Amino acid sequence: MIVGSLLIIIVLALVVMGAVPIGRWIAVMIVEGPAKGWPRLARLEHCICRACGVDPARQHSALDYTLALLLFNLAGMLVLYGVQRLQGFLPLNPQGFGAVAPDLAFNTAASFLVTADWQNYAGETTMSHLTQMAGLTVQNFLGAGTGLTVAFAVTRAFCGSGLQTLGNFWVDIICAVLFVLLPLAVLTALIFVVMGIPQTFLGSVEATTLEGAKQVISLGPVASQEAIKLIGSNGGGFFNANSAHPFENPSWWTNILEIWAQLVVPVATVIGFGYALGERRQSRALLGVMGAVVIMGVIALWWAEAAGNPILAGFGLDPTAGNLEGKELRFGQPLSALFTVATTGSGTGAADVMHDSLTPIGGMVALFNLLIGAITPGGVGSGLYGMVVVALLAIFVAGLMVGRTPEYLGKKIEAREIKLVVFASLLYPLLALGFSSAAVMLPEALASRGNQGPHGFTEIIYAYASTTASNGSIFAGLNGNTLWYNTTLGIAMLAGRFGTIVPLLALAKSLAAKTRMPASAGTFPTDGPLFVGLMLGVLIIVYLLQYFAVLALGPIAEHFAMLAGKTF
Numbered sequence: 353m354i355v356g357s358l359l360i361i362i363v364l365a366l367v368v369m370g371a372v373p374i375g376r377w378i379a380v381m382i383v384e385g386p387a388k389g390w391p392r393l394a395r396l397e398h399c400i401c402r403a404c405g406v407d408p409a410r411q412h413s414a415l416d417y418t419l420a421l422l423l424f425n426l427a428g429m430l431v432l433y434g435v436q437r438l439q440g441f442l443p444l445n446p447q448g449f450g451a452v453a454p455d456l457a458f459n460t461a462a463s464f465l466v467t468a469d470w471q472n473y474a475g476e477t478t479m480s481h482l483t484q485m486a487g488l489t490v491q492n493f494l495g496a497g498t499g500l501t502v503a504f505a506v507t508r509a510f511c512g513s514g515l516q517t518l519g520n521f522w523v524d525i526i527c528a529v530l531f532v533l534l535p536l537a538v539l540t541a542l543i544f545v546v547m548g549i550p551q552t553f554l555g556s557v558e559a560t561t562l563e564g565a566k567q568v569i570s571l572g573p574v575a576s577q578e579a580i581k582l583i584g585s586n587g588g589g590f591f592n593a594n595s596a597h598p599f600e601n602p603s604w605w606t607n608i609l610e611i612w613a614q615l616v617v618p619v620a621t622v623i624g625f626g627y628a629l630g631e632r633r634q635s636r637a638l639l640g641v642m643g644a645v646v647i648m649g650v651i652a653l654w655w656a657e658a659a660g661n662p663i664l665a666g667f668g669l670d671p672t673a674g675n676l677e678g679k680e681l682r683f684g685q686p687l688s689a690l691f692t693v694a695t696t697g698s699g700t701g702a703a704d705v706m707h708d709s710l711t712p713i714g715g716m717v718a719l720f721n722l723l724i725g726a727i728t729p730g731g732v733g734s735g736l737y738g739m740v741v742v743a744l745l746a747i748f749v750a751g752l753m754v755g756r757t758p759e760y761l762g763k764k765i766e767a768r769e770i771k772l773v774v775f776a777s778l779l780y781p782l783l784a785l786g787f788s789s790a791a792v793m794l795p796e797a798l799a800s801r802g803n804q805g806p807h808g809f810t811e812i813i814y815a816y817a818s819t820t821a822s823n824g825s826i827f828a829g830l831n832g833n834t835l836w837y838n839t840t841l842g843i844a845m846l847a848g849r850f851g852t853i854v855p856l857l858a859l860a861k862s863l864a865a866k867t868r869m870p871a872s873a874g875t876f877p878t879d880g881p882l883f884v885g886l887m888l889g890v891l892i893i894v895y896l897l898q899y900f901a902v903l904a905l906g907p908i909a910e911h912f913a914m915l916a917g918k919t920f
Contacts, residue, residue: 678709699731
């Protein structure tokens with residue numbers, strides 16, 4: 353217990369240590385671009401802009417910024433859909449895979465567009481090397497870059513005073529991908545190769561088992577995709593088993609690096625927010641909220657898994673090691689718990705354990721992280737703007753209690769801003785609960801469950817919560833490769849991502865135009881423990897009220913059934 357706790361603390365400390373310099377660099381990208389002290393990078397940016405026909409000096413209004421973002425992502429989705437449909441005619445296809453079915457291609461294109469990377473297929477038996485590299489991996493960069501651009505725009509809105517523009521989307525996406533994500537991904541991929549993760553164009557090799565049988569082992573350019581899937585908070589595995597596969601995550605050390613990789617950029621973005629504002633205490637407050645949720649989640653999940661399953665103990669299995677079903681022994685309970693909380697609390701969605709095999713309380717921790725939008729610490733960029741929504745809700749509640757117009761970071765929060773915040777915060781439950789309600793009423797949707805009863809219900813609600821939050825992790829008991837789920841999950845992903853981004857950019861426009869005022873004696877402090885507690889209260893109480901019925905019908909009911917010795 354003590355060793356596991358120390359290990360978790362060390363990993364989280366390494367995340368913060370790595371996030372500080374990355375956060376300072378992100379702040380430079382937000383405020384000044386690569387020209388500040390890096391003339392060669394500035395020249396590179398200028399050359400790329402000129403080749404793309406972009407005027408880097410032009411500033412975009414909120415409408416122009418939003419339209420550019422939406423058109424850019426629409427083009428990316430169409431290209432990725434086309435690559436899947438045509439992969440049988442394209443090179444770098446040593447396995448000879450044919451075209452991906454239209455509904456699955458739509459789901460996959462939507463999934464990798466929004467960084468959910470929800471996978472209704474097995475990568476090693478469905479996607480060619482070209483599709484994996486030029487389609488999925490490229491979109492991993494662009495999807496994560498899109499999240500960073502929104503974070504850039506929201507940060508500028510708070511930093512500026514009386515602004516009518518939010519920056520230049522094309523310059524922001526170049527900076528995000530070329531100067532933040534790409535260097536980190538290349539470095540991480542090289543370390544992964546050294547640690548034993550394959551990076552090859554071979555399709556497969558044939559091995560002889562101990563029994564003398566022949567086994568075909570799939571290979572491919574795994575390390576490069578593994579790096580950006582984690583650095584970019586994407587999560588889509590090269591193999592079906594994701595980060596539980598020994599080629600994606602071969603050792604205890606790679607597991608630690610994977611946890612670090614999926615947390616470092618979301619945390620760095622929040623730190624960069626504070627540096628750009630010139631108020632680092634503000635970012636510490638947001639990180640305090642994120643850290644508290646992560647730690648509470650790790651404690652709850654680790655306790656639940658260590659306590660084990662009394663039903664399995666009744667069959668004579670040794671209960672001292674806890675619930676080992678669906679887990680890799682090489683990682684251990686502490687790192688498995690931290691990985692699960694990190695991947696569902698961020699936008700990553702990778703998995704080094706089978707979430708479907710978690711105990712009911714362990715599964716509820718993962719599910720709750722998704723239901724609140726996977727914002728602790730969230731995806732690349734999305735964690736920051738997701739926490740800004742929570743902060744504005746909290747400051748609105750504080751304003752109601754003291755009878756003052758709420759302020760946040762020197763900007764008055766008025767009716768228009770609150771309406772946009774409420775729209776963004778209600779979109780998640782509307783999509784997740786709405787689609788889940790429809791699914792539990794349709795026989796063809798219910799037929800995809802791997803289990804009956806509360807666990808089967810959790811499989812359905814988890815799928816829509818995961819996709820709406822652009823997370824992409826799966827309970828794995830649900831067969832999602834059907835026309836219903838491919839279509840509705842794809843719609844949930846697109847609506848959850850862009851239905852949040854559009855009102856947030858409108859919010860950024862409104863805040864940017866406001867005059868930034870200095871704090872006064874009547875200003876509610878937003879950088880101390882009182883505000884951290886208020887934000888935690890909003891996260892836990894408000895969201896728990898929205899989802900308590902779902903949790904009661906799913907994991908809570910299953911927990912008491914488990915204690916009574918009943919299975920489904």
